[in-house]
Amino acid sequence: MRAVWYERQGPAAEVLQVGELADPEPADGEVRVRVLLSGVNPGDVRKREDSFGHGMAHPRVVPHSDGMGVVDRVGPGVDPARLGSRVWLWGAQSYRAFGTAADLVVVPEHLAVALPDEVDDELAACLGIPGITAHRCILGDGPVAGRTVLVHGLLGGVASMAAALARRDGATVIGTVRRTTDLAEAEGLADHVVALDDDPAGRVRSLAPRGVDRVVEVALAANLDLDRQVLAQHGVISAYASDQPEVVLPFWPMLFDNLSLRLVGSDDFTPAQREAAVADLTAAAAEGWLRPRIAEPLPLEQCARAHDLVAAGSRERQLLRVQQP
Numbered sequence: 001m002r003a004v005w006y007e008r009q010g011p012a013a014e015v016l017q018v019g020e021l022a023d024p025e026p027a028d029g030e031v032r033v034r035v036l037l038s039g040v041n042p043g044d045v046r047k048r049e050d051s052f053g054h055g056m057a058h059p060r061v062v063p064h065s066d067g068m069g070v071v072d073r074v075g076p077g078v079d080p081a082r083l084g085s086r087v088w089l090w091g092a093q094s095y096r097a098f099g100t101a102a103d104l105v106v107v108p109e110h111l112a113v114a115l116p117d118e119v120d121d122e123l124a125a126c127l128g129i130p131g132i133t134a135h136r137c138i139l140g141d142g143p144v145a146g147r148t149v150l151v152h153g154l155l156g157g158v159a160s161m162a163a164a165l166a167r168r169d170g171a172t173v174i175g176t177v178r179r180t181t182d183l184a185e186a187e188g189l190a191d192h193v194v195a196l197d198d199d200p201a202g203r204v205r206s207l208a209p210r211g212v213d214r215v216v217e218v219a220l221a222a223n224l225d226l227d228r229q230v231l232a233q234h235g236v237i238s239a240y241a242s243d244q245p246e247v248v249l250p251f252w253p254m255l256f257d258n259l260s261l262r263l264v265g266s267d268d269f270t271p272a273q274r275e276a277a278v279a280d281l282t283a284a285a286a287e288g289w290l291r292p293r294i295a296e297p298l299p300l301e302q303c304a305r306a307h308d309l310v311a312a313g314s315r316e317r318q319l320l321r322v323q324q325p
Contacts, residue, residue: 001020001021001022001023001024001102001103001104002018002019002020002102002103002300002322003018003019003020003021003062003098003101003102003103004016004017004018004062004063004101004102004300004303004320005017005019005021005060005061005062005063005101006048006060006061006063007056007059007060007061008056009047009048009049009050009055009056010048010049010050011049012045012048012303012304012305012307012308012311013304013308015048016048016063016303016304016307018300018301018303021062021102023104024098024104024105024106025073025075025106026073026074026075026078026106027075027076027106028075028076028077029075029076029077029078029108029109030074030075030078030106030107030108030109031071031073031074031075031078031082031087031106031107031109031112032071032072032073032074032075032104032105032106033067033069033070033071033072033087033089033104033105033106033107033112034069034070034071034072034103034104034323035067035068035069035089035100035102035103035104035105035322035323036067036068036069036070036121036125036321036322036323036324036325037067037068037069037121037122037124037125037297037319037320037321037322038064038066038067038099038100038101038102038125038300038319038320038322039064039065039066039067039068039100039125039126039128039129039317039318039319040063040064040066040303040306040307040310040317040318040319040320041064041065041066041128041129041130041157041310042310042311043065043129043266044063044064044065044093044099044307044310045307045310045311047061047063048061048063048307049311057095057097058097059097060097061093061097061098061099062093062097062098062099062100062101062102062105063093063099063101063303064092064093064099064100064101064320065089065090065091065092065093065094065099065100065128065129066088066089066090066092066100066125066126066127066128066129067088067089067092067099067100067105067125067128067322068086068087068088068089068115068121068122068124068125069086069087069089069100069105069322069323070084070085070086070087071083071084071085071087071112072084072104074109078109082109082112085114085115086114086115086121086124087112087113087114087115088112088113088115088119088124088125088127088128088282089105089107089111089112089113089125089128090111090113090127090128090129090131090132090278091107091111091128091267092105092107092111094267095267100322101300101303101320101322102322103322103323113278113282114282115282116282116285116286118285118286118287118288119282119285119286121325122294122297122319123285123290123292123294124285125319126157126290126292126294126317126319127281127282127285127290129266130157130158130161130292130317131161131277131281131290132266132269132274132277132278132281133158133240133264133266134158134159134161134162134165134216135161135162135165135276135277135280135281136238136264136266136269136273136277137158137162137216137238137240137262137264138162138165138166138169138171138214138216138238139165139169139276139277139280140238140262140264140273141214141236141238141260141262143169143170144166144169144170144171144213144214145169145170145171146170146171147171147172147213147214148171148172148173148174148207148208148211148212148213148214148232149162149163149166149171149172149173149174149212149213149214149215149216150173150174150175150176150204150208150212150214150215150216150227150230151163151166151173151174151175151176151190151215151216152175152176152215152216152217152218152219152223153176153177153178153218153219154175154176154177154186154189154190154193155177155182155185155186155189155293155315156218156315157292157317158216158218158240158241159175159216159218160189160290160291160292160293161281161290161292162216163175163189163190163216164189164284164289164290164291165280165281165284165289166214166216167190167191167289168284168287168289171214172191172192172208173190173191173192174190174191174192174193174194174204174207174208174212175189175190175192175193175194176193176194176195176196176200177193177194177195177196178195178196178197179195179196179197180195180197180198182195183195189291192207194207196226200226201226201229201230204226204230205229205230208230208232210232211230211231211232211233211235212230212231212232212235213231213232213235213236214235214236214237214238215227215230215231215235215236215237215238216238216240217237217238217239217240217241217242218239218240218241219241219242219243220237220239220241220242220243220244220247221242221243221244221246221247221248222243222244224237224247224248224249224250225250228250228253228254228257228259231257231259233257233258234257234258234259234260235257235259235260236259236260236261236262237259237260237261237262238262238264239261239262239263239264240263240264240265240266249261292317293315293316293317294316294317294319295309295314295316295317295318295319297319297320297321298318298319298320298321299320299321300320300321300322302320303320306318306319306320
């Protein structure tokens with residue numbers, strides 16, 4: 001099979017290789033998927049760069065946890081009826097060596113989720129890490145129906161899905177963008193959109209006089225003071241990223257407001273949490289709630305370019321076209 005892999009960490013153009021590897025075979029409880037699209041996430045880039053200093057978990061890594069394809073072989077114990085079914089993939093390279101940047105990938109069957117006909121291939125390849133992270137940020141502390149949720153970085157992949165899932169659950173969503181000039185681009189993604197360069201605390205408070213109940217946070221260090229100003233008593237900040245590795249907490253003001261800080265890491269949710277997220281994401285996609293901005297897929301051979309675009313902060317989801325349908 002054709003695949004992209006790396007055997008050492010470093011810049012994409014220097015360490016990513018494209019070539020032929022042996023076809024994998026499914027073991028008990030596994031399926032093999034013929035990959036059509038592979039989704040590139042910031043986490044894939046950070047692993048390849050060794051941003052967190054964890055080193056190589058495996059001697060050879062085929063990157064990317066997200067993707068979409070068709071089941072072409074099943075292992076013992078898997079229903080043969082799954083053969084030929086369209087699936088979306090998540091967690092393919094979480095604690096595993098070989099992900100979706102290849103013609104074929106083998107995963108435990110629960111990581112290959114049956115796709116409704118209403119969900120197109122490109123959207124399916126975008127659901128995994130961003131969608132499951134967004135689901136936990138929104139619903140990790142219970143339903144949000146009737147509540148007000150503030151979602152930062154509305155034009156990003158996780159945030160746009162978080163806003164959609166919150167609205168689907170019955171929340172009023174206030175989204176933020178960096179600049180006033182970004183407002184038009186975010187139209188329709190939330191009930192209200194506020195620019196961070198235009199008195200954001202005042203604008204949010206005018207929209208939610210009693211305060212917001214939940215905050216979905218992508219830049220914890222930069223936004224923490226703003227979040228504290230606009231949160232209602234007993235509010236929750238769910239942070240899945242930070243612009244700085246260390247964050248100073250205004251302890252006493254947060255304590256007096258009984259605020260909670262939830263840190264959301266996508267690889268380590270419980271099986272029940274993941275199962276709920278997968279079910280809700282599949283339904284939300286079929287119902288038309290999820291509309292991430294997706295770039296024209298690049299060929300597998302341009303994996304390094306896709307990584308560089310993600311590293312540069314592309315607002316569009318980057319996909320690789322591994323094979324044609």
